[in-house]
Structures are given as C-alpha cells and as structure tokens.
Amino acid sequence: MTSSENKTTQTLAQLGISSAEQITPLFAEIQAEFDADASKEFIEVLWKEFRDQWLGRKSGILSRITDNWLKPASPELKRSVGAGLNQLRAHVEAKIEERRLSIEANEEQWTRAHDHFDLSLPGVTRPVGSHHLIRQVFQEIEDIFVSIGFSVVEGPEIETPYYNFEALNIPEFHPVRDDMDTFYIELPKGAPSPLLLRTHTSPMQIRTMEKRQPPVRVIVPGKVYRRDNPDATHSFAFHQVEGLAVDTDITFCDFTGTIEYFVKQFFGPGVKTRFRPSYFPFTEPSVEFDVTCVFCGGSGVSAGGGTCSKCKGAGWIELFGAGMVDPAVYGFVGYDAKKVSGFAFGIGIDRLAMLKYGIDDIQVFFQSDVRFLRQFP
Ligand code: PHE
Numbered sequence: 001m002t003s004s005e006n007k008t009t010q011t012l013a014q015l016g017i018s019s020a021e022q023i024t025p026l027f028a029e030i031q032a033e034f035d036a037d038a039s040k041e042f043i044e045v046l047w048k049e050f051r052d053q054w055l056g057r058k059s060g061i062l063s064r065i066t067d068n069w070l071k072p073a074s075p076e077l078k079r080s081v082g083a084g085l086n087q088l089r090a091h092v093e094a095k096i097e098e099r100r101l102s103i104e105a106n107e108e109q110w111t112r113a114h115d116h117f118d119l120s121l122p123g124v125t126r127p128v129g130s131h132h133l134i135r136q137v138f139q140e141i142e143d144i145f146v147s148i149g150f151s152v153v154e155g156p157e158i159e160t161p162y163y164n165f166e167a168l169n170i171p172e173f174h175p176v177r178d179d180m181d182t183f184y185i186e187l188p189k190g191a192p193s194p195l196l197l198r199t200h201t202s203p204m205q206i207r208t209m210e211k212r213q214p215p216v217r218v219i220v221p222g223k224v225y226r227r228d229n230p231d232a233t234h235s236f237a238f239h240q241v242e243g244l245a246v247d248t249d250i251t252f253c254d255f256t257g258t259i260e261y262f263v264k265q266f267f268g269p270g271v272k273t274r275f276r277p278s279y280f281p282f283t284e285p286s287v288e289f290d291v292t293c294v295f296c297g298g299s300g301v302s303a304g305g306g307t308c309s310k311c312k313g314a315g316w317i318e319l320f321g322a323g324m325v326d327p328a329v330y331g332f333v334g335y336d337a338k339k340v341s342g343f344a345f346g347i348g349i350d351r352l353a354m355l356k357y358g359i360d361d362i363q364v365f366f367q368s369d370v371r372f373l374r375q376f377p
Pocket of ligand 1: 321
C-alpha cells in the first residue's frame, strides 16, 4: 500500500490533523505522490489500474478522501479539506486524461510500425527474362502450323544411325552421309548400337510413323548437330522444324499450298515462293524452296541502289529442303506405299530468324550475350 492509500484509510483525527494550516501540506504530499506515479511508463492495462487506484468509485484514493477526510471533518477544517480535494481531483483527472491520450497515440504508432506494411513502398523488382529469339521463332512457326491442323512432337537429340540414316533411305555408304559427317558418342564395347547427335530432325518422321497410323500431321522443333566449322552462317549446333503430313490422298498441290501458306504467314503476304528440283534420299521428288528476298523485295537491288548483299542480286533466298515422302521410307515403318502419300520439309530456324530479323551472324544465337538477347524481349 502506498503512503497515500495508507493515509486515506484513516480520518484526519487519526492522522493527528486538527488545524487548517496542516491541510495544504497534506494535499501537497498526496499530489506529489500522484505526480510521481503518473510520470511512469504506461501501457494501457497499467494505466487503467492506475486510474482506478485514484479515481475508482468505491475504493479510489479520492473517494476515500471524501469518505474519511471530508465527511467526518470538523466544521473548521471542512472548507480547506473541500478546497484541497477539489483542487486535487481537477489535477488528477486532467493528468489521467493526458496520459490516456498519449498512451493511445503511442499504441497506434506501435501497431502501425509492427502490424502494417506500407503498400506504397516500392517492392523488390526481379528482372523478368524473355524467351530466346530462337524459342520465339519456334513458337511463331508452331502457332502457324497448329492453326492448320498439325501437332507438335519432339524427339531425342541422341539418335541411332538407323533413325538418323537407314530408315530415311540413307544406307551406310550413301554419299549424302558426307554432308552429315557427324558426332558419334563414345560407347562402351558391346553397346547394342552406335549413337550420334542427330544431324537433322528427320529421324522423327520415322519415330512418328512407327507409332501412328495415317493421317499424320506433325511438326518437330529441335536442335541438330553437324561437324561444320563455325562462321557467320555455320555452327556445330543449330535448329530445325521438321514437318510431315501423310494421308491417303495428299498431293503435290497440298504440299506447295501448305508451304506457301506458311511462308506468307511468317514473312508477310507480299513474299513470293518458288521451288527448284533438289535431292534428298527420303523424298521424291525433292525440292528446295526459295522466297523473294525480304531485304530488297525480290528486286536484287539494295535500297542504296547497289546489288543487294543478302541475296547477292538474285532476288531470291534459298529457304529449306522438302519433298514428297519417298515410298521407300514407308517400307521402314510398315505403311502401305500404294495407299498413302505425303510430304515432308525441314526448315532451318536460325537462317529463318536471321532473315526475318536482319541478323548477320549465326553465332550470336549461342553466345548468350544479353545485349543481343535484350533486343528481342
Ligand atoms: N533433313 C533435311 C536436312 O536437314 C531437310 C529435309 C527434311 C528435306 C524433310 C526433305 C524433307 O537437310
């Protein structure tokens, strides 16, 4: 019990106070104790306790002063006790209210600091990357072919010679293998078959036809590998999209129409196509598709007046190889060559991307230089 509490449980007589002069110091003493208590650090609960200790109706110090000092006071003391009490009450009430306000303000600050995030603060920005240009071109090509009924399949980059060559009608000593002089994998002795990095996406023609019956309409985006010396247009790894359509009634017109549709979708309606006879062991007849040069518009003359450097004045750019599927290939996958027909093509993606986006060195696709990559967000 504090001394104020202690004193206020007794009457003035019990405290030995009989003259009015003693009243003022008595109240001053009580107020000093109150002031000392009131200046302590409070949190809300403690403040309530403190308030009740002083202002509580039944047993608060001020009520006790009324009951124990004022009421039983002799007529000579009553005035000064009444005045002292009024003055003390005004002081106590004002101070307690003041403390309440400051506790509320503090508490608010506290919760603001701890419970609330400032949503207006800038967050941590993580740079968002983008697809590699090659991936973007794959996507463009896939979208075009998917829109005309093709589906997308993918296959292994490590192949057996059977899928990469033999089943595509390229027997072991066929001279076209020279062009595709390849990367063979070193295998332990006794391995069932040699393995090599595929030199084109055409093995997926075979793998697809082995699994599915006609009608077949697929495209195959992927990486391929050849033992080329690196220069502005050659790399040991590059990208192709293979296409294959086989059904009972596919004609050469379906073939050229499909290719033309694709080229116009990809380069724009102004581009013309032409095909020239070519040779691939797995297509017959085989063709090479050309498009009018996208740089000089097919004129062969550059904007500055000289010979167009991209098509070397020809007005045409060689785009990709294709043809009607050679009936011999159907023999490898168990299709009846008398009943089915189809076409296949192999688009070189790096070349296509270089033409469309005016890139003059294939190596930039493999160097991962962000100054290049950022140009194609
Ligand atoms: N696979 C051939 C190449 O890479 C391209 C091709 C595909 C040709 C399909 C005809 C049919 O050169």
